[in-house]
Amino acid sequence: MRRYxxxxxxxxxxxxxxxxxxxxxxxxxxxxTLLTLAGALFTIGLLFQNGHTPGGYSWPAALTVxxxxxxxxxxxxxxxxxxxxxxxxxxxDGTLDFxxxxxxxxxxxxSMRRFSPWGLTDVAAGLGLLGYAGWxxxxxxxxxxxxxxxxxLGGVILYAVGFMLATLTVWFVKLYNITIAMAALxxxxxxxxxxxxxxxxxxxxxxxxxxxxxxxxxxxxxxxxGAGWLLGLAVVSGGLFAASCAFWRFALRFYTSASx
Amino acid sequence: xxxxxxxxxxxxxxxxxxxLTYRAxxxxxxIATCLPLIMLGVWTQAAESGDFVHGPAWMARYFIAVFLVRxxxxxxxxxxxxxxxxxxxxxxxxxxxxxxxxRYAVAHLAEQACRIPIVAVMLVGCLLLFPAAWRGDxxxxxxxPGWGALVGGALACMAAFTLRxxxxxxxxxxxxxxxxVAAVHELVYLLILFLSGMVAPLEVFPAAARDAVLWTPFPWxxxxxxxxxxxxxxxxxxxxxxxxxxxxxLAVVNRVVWIRGLxxxxxxxx
Numbered sequence: 310m311r312r313y314x315x316x317x318x319x320x321x322x323x324x325x326x327x328x329x330x331x332x333x334x335x336x337x338x339x340x341x342t343l344l345t346l347a348g349a350l351f352t353i354g355l356l357f358q359n360g361h362t363p364g365g366y367s368w369p370a371a372l373t374v375x376x377x378x379x380x381x382x383x384x385x386x387x388x389x390x391x392x393x394x395x396x397x398x399x400x401x402d403g404t405l406d407f408x409x410x411x412x413x414x415x416x417x418x419x420s421m422r423r424f425s426p427w428g429l430t431d432v433a434a435g436l437g438l439l440g441y442a443g444w445x446x447x448x449x450x451x452x453x454x455x456x457x458x459x460x461x462l463g464g465v466i467l468y469a470v471g472f473m474l475a476t477l478t479v480w481f482v483k484l485y486n487i488t489i490a491m492a493a494l495x496x497x498x499x500x501x502x503x504x505x506x507x508x509x510x511x512x513x514x515x516x517x518x519x520x521x522x523x524x525x526x527x528x529x530x531x532x533x534x535g536a537g538w539l540l541g542l543a544v545v546s547g548g549l550f551a552a553s554c555a556f557w558r559f560a561l562r563f564y565t566s567a568s569x
Numbered sequence: 570x571x572x573x574x575x576x577x578x579x580x581x582x583x584x585x586x587x588x589l590t591y592r593a594x595x596x597x598x599x600i601a602t603c604l605p606l607i608m609l610g611v612w613t614q615a616a617e618s619g620d621f622v623h624g625p626a627w628m629a630r631y632f633i634a635v636f637l638v639r640x641x642x643x644x645x646x647x648x649x650x651x652x653x654x655x656x657x658x659x660x661x662x663x664x665x666x667x668x669x670x671x672r673y674a675v676a677h678l679a680e681q682a683c684r685i686p687i688v689a690v691m692l693v694g695c696l697l698l699f700p701a702a703w704r705g706d707x708x709x710x711x712x713x714p715g716w717g718a719l720v721g722g723a724l725a726c727m728a729a730f731t732l733r734x735x736x737x738x739x740x741x742x743x744x745x746x747x748x749x750v751a752a753v754h755e756l757v758y759l760l761i762l763f764l765s766g767m768v769a770p771l772e773v774f775p776a777a778a779r780d781a782v783l784w785t786p787f788p789w790x791x792x793x794x795x796x797x798x799x800x801x802x803x804x805x806x807x808x809x810x811x812x813x814x815x816x817x818x819l820a821v822v823n824r825v826v827w828i829r830g831l832x833x834x835x836x837x838x839x
Contacts, residue, residue, distance in 0.1 A: 348763035361620035
């Protein structure tokens with residue numbers, strides 16, 4: 310276990326120093342984050358016109374959902390997306406062989422090897438939003454702690470779904486658009502799940518667990534999530550993580566490397 | 570058939586075959602374009618309350634129209650062009666006796682053609698899920714687009730595609746000088762995303778914001794074609810003039826930057 314932490318530190322140190330060659334990117338990503346945030350606040354603001362409350366949410370409550378979304382979006386840009394792209398490239402070039410031969414778990418390598426600091430501005434914006442909403446809603450430290458755990462579980466779901474999609478490259482070879490598709494699907498998590506029609510709610514809970522990525526963790530932060538939802542979050546999160554591991558091992562059986 | 574159309578047809582054949590090779594990716598592309606369908610859910614549900622100027626039937630119809638507009642105006646040339654310049658693979662294309670812009674434009678059309686079956690399924694699904702969109706309700710009549718709506722909508726979509734393509738390609742040309750132009754263009758895309766009517770119809774914007782936004786090119790890219798498709802009254806003259814002026818202006822800038830850029834381009838073989 311300690312070896313894995315040490316490896317992780319090395320991975321990320323190397324990745325970050327490589328990315329530091331492009332420092333103007335910091336300016337661009339900061340502007341992108343600010344503009345995205347302004348646009349999202351504007352759009353949600355439109356929903357709050359004429360005394361309307363989408364899904365019965367108050368303004369700060371809706372901000373907790375947006376905050377969790379922004380946080381996960383940052384996680385996606387920093388960690389999940391770069392590694393998914395790398396996986397696609399390895400399969401396409403046949404260089405996945407080298408990864409499989411290394412003395413660390415291949416899924417760990419393929420999920421953690423790359424780290425791009427450019428999603429951190431979104432992580433910061435998400436934390437800022439959550440801090441503001443938490444102050445407005447007077448969330449207790451204990452609530453913040455349990456909410457934090459729920460957000461991590463939501464992140465695990467996002468990771469597992471994305472990793473399973475990326476694993477499909479073993480059969481389909483070229484799937485560069487996974488990142489765009491995943492970002493588009495997570496987009497649904499910008500708005501509270503209760504603000505959708507019933508069909509959407511079922512779809513985003515049972516088929517594509519977007520509700521468990523943003524709305525449920527946000528409700529946990531506010532201390533409004535029932536025990537059933539929290540249990541559901543834990544089960545979906547653990548189940549999807551296990552499924553992503555099993556699917557990865559299954560897919561590797563079909564991987565015909567560059568040399569064979 | 571002139572040599573010109575023969576060339577374009579050859580390009581189309583090549584690009585269509587290339588796209589079909591990786592069909593699974595086209596499916597992901599289609600998923601990536603479902604943002605209007607997400608917003609369709611949010612806004613029809615919000616309109617149920619009666620707190621907004623339009624009811625759920627109108628909202629559903631609007632976002633289905635936006636979905637269609639988006640399907641035919643998707644542009645990705647900047648990512649492709651940035652890769653070609655940074656990797657130096659643009660060089661062999663410059664040896665051909667055709668300006669490569671034609672090939673990129675045709676590639677977009679080929680990609681749209683590949684997406685048709687998926688889009689058709691998604692469209693039928695939406696119309697079944699939201700029957701009020703075509704049937705109408707107490708506030709809006711049934712959705713029967715007349716010839717004016719069909720022709721006007723199609724023309725507006727073509728103009729919107731041309732403008733978005735020119736905008737992105739012109740930004741892309743700066744790849745001759747800068748790395749990662751796609752990241753810079755992302756900022757423009759965000760403006761299109763939030764101000765074009767893709768996430769909310771202009772009708773629900775506060776009046777001052779709506780008037781200001783109408784002076785930018787953004788709403789004419791999505792809101793305007795969608796309104797025409799719905800068969801609703803829209804500022805037709807202003808829309809086509811705005812689109813036309815921007816297209817001409819960007820085409821001129823594009824050619825100037827292209828000529829300067831080629832002089833600056835120094836990859837192997839250039």
